[in-house]
Amino acid sequence: AANTRIEVAEKIRKLPLSFFNRKDLSELTANIMGDCAVIENMLSHVIPQLIGYSISSLITCCLLAFYDWRMAGAIFCTLPISIIIVVISH
Incomplete structure (x- = not known):
């Protein structure tokens, strides 16, 4: 999870300054952190449970x-x- 956030921060750091002039910084930060939280949730809760159930x-x-x-065949x-x-419902 930490590596994912660091990679995202590095990609944002390489963006041109004109990109940040066009976007609201607080909205951009909230969207990025929300997306990282969803990915972390999937990696830590959903995928291990699915593997365990399988x-x-x-x-x-x-x-x-x-x-x-x-x-057994049934x-x-x-x-x-x-x-x-299960995958579709998540």
């Missing part, structure tokens, strides 16, 4: 295959659909 679902599917392969077929729904 791994636990695959483990469940594999263990269920020992009991009944048809039930779970395995619905995993891509559920992942798409």
